[in-house]
Amino acid sequence: MPIAARLEVRGKDKSTLRSWVRASGIRAGLAQRARIVLLAGDGHSNTEIATWVGVSRPTVIHWRDRYAEGGLAALADRKRSGRPRRIDEAQVVAATLTPPPERLGVTHWSSRLLAAELGVGFATVARIWRNWDLQPWRVETFKFSTDPELDAKVRDVVGLYVDPPQNAVVLCIDEKSQVQALQRTAPILPLRPGLPEKATHDYIRNGTTTLFAALEVATGKVVDACLPRHRHQEFLRFLKQVAKAYPRRELHIVCDNYATHKHPTVKAWLARHPRITLHFTPTSESWLNLVEIFFGIITRQAIRRGSFDSVRELVDAIRRFIDGWNERCEPFIWTKDPDTILAKAQRKKTSDT
Numbered sequence: 001m002p003i004a005a006r007l008e009v010r011g012k013d014k015s016t017l018r019s020w021v022r023a024s025g026i027r028a029g030l031a032q033r034a035r036i037v038l039l040a041g042d043g044h045s046n047t048e049i050a051t052w053v054g055v056s057r058p059t060v061i062h063w064r065d066r067y068a069e070g071g072l073a074a075l076a077d078r079k080r081s082g083r084p085r086r087i088d089e090a091q092v093v094a095a096t097l098t099p100p101p102e103r104l105g106v107t108h109w110s111s112r113l114l115a116a117e118l119g120v121g122f123a124t125v126a127r128i129w130r131n132w133d134l135q136p137w138r139v140e141t142f143k144f145s146t147d148p149e150l151d152a153k154v155r156d157v158v159g160l161y162v163d164p165p166q167n168a169v170v171l172c173i174d175e176k177s178q179v180q181a182l183q184r185t186a187p188i189l190p191l192r193p194g195l196p197e198k199a200t201h202d203y204i205r206n207g208t209t210t211l212f213a214a215l216e217v218a219t220g221k222v223v224d225a226c227l228p229r230h231r232h233q234e235f236l237r238f239l240k241q242v243a244k245a246y247p248r249r250e251l252h253i254v255c256d257n258y259a260t261h262k263h264p265t266v267k268a269w270l271a272r273h274p275r276i277t278l279h280f281t282p283t284s285e286s287w288l289n290l291v292e293i294f295f296g297i298i299t300r301q302a303i304r305r306g307s308f309d310s311v312r313e314l315v316d317a318i319r320r321f322i323d324g325w326n327e328r329c330e331p332f333i334w335t336k337d338p339d340t341i342l343a344k345a346q347r348k349k350t351s352d353t
Contacts, residue, residue, distance in 0.1 A: 007040035007064055013072055014041065033075045036063045087120055092128045096136060108136045145345055147283035154338050154345070156279055157254055157288050161217060161334035168250040170217040171242065172291040175258075176299075177230045181206040181314040184307040199305065207311040211298075211318060212238040214245075214253075215291040220329035222294060224322050226315045232263035239269070243276060251276045256286040285345065290332050298322070 009017070020026050020034035032053060039049045040060070050057045066074040095114060100106050106113065111129065115122035129135065147153065164170045182203040189198040210230040214223040223245050227234045243251065255261050257280055270276055281288040302321035308314040 006043040007037065007068065009037065009041035010071055014038070016072060029077075030075060033063045033067075036060055037067045037075070040064050040067075087124055087128075089128050089131070092118065092120070092125055093132050093134065096125075096129065096134050110137070143284050145282045145284045147285070150282045150285075150345065151338075151342060153280060153282040154285070154288070154341055157281055158334065158336070158338045158341065160252055160254060160279060161290070162337075164217065165250065165252065168252055169246050170252045170254070171223075171246075172215045172217060172254045172289050173238070173242070174213065174255060174286070174289055174291045174295070175230045175235070175238075176211040176213070176295045178208045179211055179303065179314065179318075180208050181308040181311045182306075183309055188305075188307055197305070199307070203307075206308060206314075209311050209315055209318075210234065211295075213291050213294060213322075214238075214242045215294050215332075217290060218331055220331045221326050222322050222329070224319070226318060230260065232260040232266055235260045235263075236266050236269055239266070239276070243273065249275070252279060253277065254279050254281065254289055256281050256289060257283055282345075288341075290334070293332055294325075298325075 017034040017038050020031050021038065023031070032055070035053055036049055036055070036059075039052065040046075044052075046057050046060045046064070049060045053060070063075065092114070095118060096109055100109055100113070100117075104113065111125040112122040115125045118125070160170045183206050184200045185202050185204065186200045191197045209226045209228060212225045212227060212230075212234070216222070223242055225238050225241055227237070239253075242253075253276065255278055260266070261278065261280070270278065286292065298318065298321055302317055303314075306314070306317055308317065
């Protein structure tokens with residue numbers, strides 16, 4: 001049997017084809033065609049390629065010829081002839097964008113529900129949704145700030161991140177309240193090849209703690225305290241701890257509008273310590289506080305998947321994580337300018353009423 005000549009793979013196509021073979025999100029057919037072309041480029045026979053890839057020899061010859069004629073673009077599916085579609089896609093799209101009738105008692109369409117309403121197959125509805133990038137099952141939330149000082153506060157906080165005052169330390173402070181010491185009702189099963197870590201869905205509550213954290217913007221270092229409550233007394237106690245950690249330094253502290261941060265006792269203490277200045281994020285915009293990112297990280301990596309017999313064990317786990325964090329920490333880099341944030345944070349006027 002004659003051996004097929006080596007297929008000439010053009011220019012940078014080889015690296016692209018290899019990425020297709022490795023990619024987990026690419027269609028299986030396209031990855032298979034890429035593997036055929038790569039093997040043909042290495043000089044293997046059509047019979048060998050067919051055996052290794054799991055296709056017929058004519059299929060190998062077909063995709064070799066297609067690549068030789070048109071390159072990478074020729075490996076994509078071509079439009080096929082056949083009976084023209086009788087489904088009006090615009091009708092399906094319009095129905096999708098219209099709320100379901102009250103008699104159905106649902107808030108949004110499913111492919112099967114809409115298909116039954118229109119008298120078509122649910123696979124047809126699903127295909128049209130893919131073509132038009134419609135996903136009725138998804139929902140996202142948003143919030144417009146009503147703070148009258150929104151503009152000034154956004155520019156103030158972002159200005160501290162991107163252009164901090166000279167010889168001053170910028171810190172982001174907040175408290176993560178009601179951190180629960182949850183004890184799983186059975187030991188956690190460890191990770192195994194082919195099996196994820198497993199934990200029981202039920203648990204015993206062994207108490208809570210409140211994590212106070214101060215994130216240094218320039219370095220990512222965290223000063224922390226775990227306290228049983230989160231009143232103004234605890235907040236003031238933590239402020240004093242932070243002030244002691246940065247002696248004789250001008251401190252600019254970003255925090256949210258929680259009432260304890262503006263308590264008269266806290267204000268009186270700040271008046272006696274003018275080197276410390278609080279900067280408040282706008283109402284409903286606490287995500288501007290960089291320490292919220294740290295709270296998300298510690299929740300995912302140290303708290304959520306743990307099992308704690310007591311609050312003390314939970315606190316020890318938190319402190320171990322923060323000790324390790326401070327050894328390897330890096331700063332979070334702020335990238336959004338105030339104008340971009342304000343353009344999305346403000347509700348656009350629709351009328352003058």
